[in-house]
Amino acid sequence: MAEDYCKMWEALGLDLEAHDQLLGVIPPLYQEVYLNQEKRPKSMDYFDFVVMEIHGLRIKELQDHKAKGGKVVGSFCLYAPEEIVTAAGAISVGLCSGAEIGFSEAEKYLPRNTCSLIKSFLGFKLAKVCPYVESCDLLVGETTCDGKKKAFELLNDFAPVHVLETPQMKREKDRELWRSELMEFKGVMEGLTGSEIDAQSLKNSIAVSNAKRRALQRLNELRKNDPAPISGKDALLIEQIAFYDDPVRFTSKVEELNAELEGRVARGEGVSEKGAVRILMSGCPMAIPNWKLPHIVENSGAVIVGEESCIGHRYFRDLIDETGNSVEELVSAIADRYLKIDCACFTPNDERIQNVKDLANDYGVNGVVHYSLQFCDPYTIEYARVKKALDDSRMPVLKIDTDYSQEDVGQIKTRFDAFVEMIGSGVRV
Amino acid sequence: MIFSGLDIGSRTTALVSVSESGEIGDWKVVDTGYDPKGRIAELSNGLDPGSIVATGYGRSLAKESGVGGIITEIMACALGANELDSLCDTVLDIGGQDIKVISLNGRGEVEDFEMNDRCAAGTGKFMEIMANALGCEVEIFGDTAGDSSEGLKINSMCTVFAESEVISLITSGEDRGKIVRALHESIVERCASLANRLDIGERVMVVGGAAKNGVLVDLLSKRLNRKVSVPDEPQIAVALGAAVEARRRFCK
Numbered sequence: 286m287a288e289d290y291c292k293m294w295e296a297l298g299l300d301l302e303a304h305d306q307l308l309g310v311i312p313p314l315y316q317e318v319y320l321n322q323e324k325r326p327k328s329m330d331y332f333d334f335v336v337m338e339i340h341g342l343r344i345k346e347l348q349d350h351k352a353k354g355g356k357v358v359g360s361f362c363l364y365a366p367e368e369i370v371t372a373a374g375a376i377s378v379g380l381c382s383g384a385e386i387g388f389s390e391a392e393k394y395l396p397r398n399t400c401s402l403i404k405s406f407l408g409f410k411l412a413k414v415c416p417y418v419e420s421c422d423l424l425v426g427e428t429t430c431d432g433k434k435k436a437f438e439l440l441n442d443f444a445p446v447h448v449l450e451t452p453q454m455k456r457e458k459d460r461e462l463w464r465s466e467l468m469e470f471k472g473v474m475e476g477l478t479g480s481e482i483d484a485q486s487l488k489n490s491i492a493v494s495n496a497k498r499r500a501l502q503r504l505n506e507l508r509k510n511d512p513a514p515i516s517g518k519d520a521l522l523i524e525q526i527a528f529y530d531d532p533v534r535f536t537s538k539v540e541e542l543n544a545e546l547e548g549r550v551a552r553g554e555g556v557s558e559k560g561a562v563r564i565l566m567s568g569c570p571m572a573i574p575n576w577k578l579p580h581i582v583e584n585s586g587a588v589i590v591g592e593e594s595c596i597g598h599r600y601f602r603d604l605i606d607e608t609g610n611s612v613e614e615l616v617s618a619i620a621d622r623y624l625k626i627d628c629a630c631f632t633p634n635d636e637r638i639q640n641v642k643d644l645a646n647d648y649g650v651n652g653v654v655h656y657s658l659q660f661c662d663p664y665t666i667e668y669a670r671v672k673k674a675l676d677d678s679r680m681p682v683l684k685i686d687t688d689y690s691q692e693d694v695g696q697i698k699t700r701f702d703a704f705v706e707m708i709g710s711g712v713r714v
Numbered sequence: 715m716i717f718s719g720l721d722i723g724s725r726t727t728a729l730v731s732v733s734e735s736g737e738i739g740d741w742k743v744v745d746t747g748y749d750p751k752g753r754i755a756e757l758s759n760g761l762d763p764g765s766i767v768a769t770g771y772g773r774s775l776a777k778e779s780g781v782g783g784i785i786t787e788i789m790a791c792a793l794g795a796n797e798l799d800s801l802c803d804t805v806l807d808i809g810g811q812d813i814k815v816i817s818l819n820g821r822g823e824v825e826d827f828e829m830n831d832r833c834a835a836g837t838g839k840f841m842e843i844m845a846n847a848l849g850c851e852v853e854i855f856g857d858t859a860g861d862s863s864e865g866l867k868i869n870s871m872c873t874v875f876a877e878s879e880v881i882s883l884i885t886s887g888e889d890r891g892k893i894v895r896a897l898h899e900s901i902v903e904r905c906a907s908l909a910n911r912l913d914i915g916e917r918v919m920v921v922g923g924a925a926k927n928g929v930l931v932d933l934l935s936k937r938l939n940r941k942v943s944v945p946d947e948p949q950i951a952v953a954l955g956a957a958v959e960a961r962r963r964f965c966k
Contacts, residue, residue: 703789707824
């Protein structure tokens with residue numbers, strides 16, 4: 286990356302040595318996981334560029350925005366409404382937490398038996414290696430799971446965090462709580478930016494995020510085809526980038542890719558052989574640069590055709606109703622759409638069980654791989670109900686409970702290969 | 715024509731050959747040691763590499779050395795168990811560093827499986843370390859078990875902490891026979907809790923080196939409330955399954 290980036294990183298207060306080490310890991314990793322794939326769509330060039338510039342160009346864009354008085358708001362979870370952030374003229378950035386960075390710093394405060402995602406977001410801040418975190422004027426947290434809830438208290442000692450209370454259930458009284466949380470958040474954003482959020486600015490923001498979601502919906506519709514026109518790894522990468530790239534530019538690049546993939550589908554061209562084992566990933570999100578499991582799965586010759594996850598279908602499945610005209614109506618529409626997200630933090634969560642079944646069916650998958658992070662109680666416990674539902678519909682499911690380390694790659698490969706052997710023998714048909 | 719299965723495990727490597735008609739021929743088990751590639755070369759010496767199917771954690775090494783095919787140890791274990799007893803519906807493999815339970819369907823294929831490969835509890839490694847702590851060879855460890863543990867329980871799941879617990883018990887003068895029995899009960903408990911995650915069938919087979927321990931098998935039988943069978947040579951069951959696969963691929 287260019288020399289002026291060093292000055293920029295220094296100005297952000299990064300630990301330059303540690304940061305260099307982190308950056309040094311990316312090119313060979315990216316080569317192995319992404320660039321070595323065959324038959325990649327040409328339109329992936331843009332997304333490769335985004336990754337190569339991951340701490341460069343986008344960070345520069347954030348600094349330029351800040352130099353003009355603009356604000357940057359970081360979030361960790363789907364429930365943080367990007368539309369309210371952007372309606373105030375701020376830039377919304379999803380903070381990754383997908384790598385085992387800063388764990389020894391994080392473990393000074395967090396117990397060892399904490400999920401890797403939480404250790405990662407705290408670790409990134411404490412180790413001072415993330416220019417996105419350092420560029421944020423405000424961080425948004427939420428009370429989704431116990432671990433995050435308590436970790437945000439710790440994080441708040443190092444950077445200001447506004448915590449949204451996400452309800453536990455989805456009854457009418459919970460919706461009212463959630464709507465009032467978002468109205469309050471609107472006030473917080475107005476205070477931060479000095480800009481009033483009116484109905485028009487909300488409508489504009491909703492239009493931008495809806496367009497982004499529509500583009501991702503179209504991309505995922507194309508993955509229903511056999512052979513799949515794009516690899517699961519590439520689709521996951523795009524879904525990961527969706528959280529921090531410029532939304533309008535990102536949307537147009539996804540639409541370019543969609544056009545290319547439509548051509549492939551018409552010609553029957555895919556990234557793997559027709560009839561390759563089709564897998565649905567389901568469970569916890571895989572934040573950038575967490576590519577461990579999809580890499581193992583697709584290296585075994587299978588193709589992932591969907592992610593039933595926050596970095597996946599839960600992000601783009603539902604659009605926001607744009608028909609409202611007042612601020613209250615529009616914030617309400619935003620709140621309602623966000624409450625449709627079927628994270629395991631909510632109870633009951635029957636809609637997720639149904640969604641997993643529907644996706645497995647709609648995408649013609651041969652098996653489901655349920656992915657959970659170690660120590661994630663909501664997803665590891667909900668697995669029992671997911672498994673029962675899939676067993677009842679004779680859909681094979683493999684549970685993988687893991688963390689960010691590379692220690693268990695061999696074991697995971699053995700399990701996945703055995704799963705493919707099992708599916709291949711026509712068991713359960 | 716003969717077909718061979720090569721199981722390259724963490725502790726031992728086994729080679730088994732079968733004839734076209736399915737008769738089990740030569741077999742050999744050696745310590746894997748530090749040179750699995752060397753063991754592979756030794757054991758497959760004189761055999762046509764194309765007639766060998768490899769399995770186990772070292773199977774990709776064997777692939778590099780040119781064997782005809784590779785399958786996972788789960789599939790190989792199922793094939794081996796089915797070859798030894800076509801009515802077997804559940805097989806428990808207590809290996810050197812992992813334990814696995816496999817449910818077989820009516821055709822001897824894998825229906826479902828569970829593995830514990832994250833931790834040594836319940837594995838051969840656990841047994842070795844405990845035998846060592848008690849100054850005993852692991853092969854005769856079962857023989858030193860008393861008739862009853864009399865309620866003595868090993869509380870630690872973790873191998874390292876369990877070893878500390880055992881040493882404390884020894885130094886406090888606890889009866890060695892009771893300790894050994896309690897350790898066996900602990901291993902059986904780990905195996906049972908893994909097995910219970912599946913629907914255990916009626917015809918259970920145990921394979922792997924630990925299956926040679928009569929006390930362990932007895933306790934397992936009682937704990938699972940089922941008769942548990944052990945083949946004559948439980949350490950070669952997985953390699954046998956790989957040999958069966960080699961024959962199947964050739965004869966297709």
